């Protein structure tokens with residue numbers, strides 16, 4: 001990271017997590033928070049935290065998992081917040097001061113696949129939520145989680161599975177290409193143009209992108225390969241109603257930090273006529289609460305076994 005980036009107030013991660021994820025809308029932000037809390041609560045249930053433990057939260061973000069852990073366990077829990085984003089670590093440090101829990105927290109700026117600042121066998125629990133999706137070398141990150149855990153220590157994680165989003169985008173592209181130009185629905189190429197800013201639309205791009213080149217079974221394999229035992233995986237797939245019917249919020253958000261908002265796509269990649277057709281078609285669907293999203297999440301818990309004597 002350059003000195004300029006290190007000193008900057010925001011980066012792509014903090015910008016998305018603290019602003020773009022909820023389009024700067026405080027009401028929508030509360031609903032997003034409730035939706036992700038459902039997932040982080042499962043991670044914490046899997047973590048089986050107790051008094052006097054040391055927890056490391058990998059890619060802690062704005063502290064969703066960590067602060068809830070502190071709330072549940074109290075002052076004896078020590079929490080190490082790690083993140084690749086210096087602005088987010090500053091943000092959670094400020095939050096820890098506001099909440100009066102700074103004393104039990106420490107902050108480490110590092111990538112999930114290089115935890116060298118944390119000694120071997122020094123922590124009781126590793127949690128992570130929606131972080132490995134952005135890490136290119138997932139097996140290396142899991143080996144690092146294994147290394148820092150004490151024997152008998154526990155991993156509890158949740159990751160989104162985005163590969164089906166890529167398959168859908170690839171399929172949409174193929175479908176459009178297979179239709180004769182004269183009978184093609186003119187909305188579909190615009191839909192594809194937007195979706196292709198979020199997910200890869202060729203098998204080659206999909207296999208190169210850390211966001212889409214793994215399945216829940218791959219994650220299971222990586223956890224096993226790192227040396228973990230008692231591995232348990234649950235895959236949850238749900239079709240959920242869109243949690244906003246505001247067009248302004250809908251166009252202002254993006255599904256992950258690497259995707260631009262729809263507003264940015266409309267402004268930069270569409271002609272005025274295309275913008276009009278796109279909005280005419282999609283806006284009523286959003287405003288009449290007919291839009292849905294399919295969410296796929298994988299939950300994994302595992303134990304670092306004691307060495308055999």
Ligand SMILES: C[S@@+](CC[C@H](N)C(=O)[O-])C[C@H]1O[C@@H](n2cnc3c(N)ncnc32)[C@H](O)[C@@H]1O
Pocket residue numbers: 013014017036040058059060061062063064065082083084085088110111112113128129130131134135
């Ligand atoms: C979608 S957010 C999730 C944040 C938090 N875990 C939560 O549950 O709300 C992804 C987080 O991963 C962090 N991140 C991205 N790449 C990372 C990497 N290579 N190593 C560690 N953290 C990373 C980002 O800075 C961000 O905080």
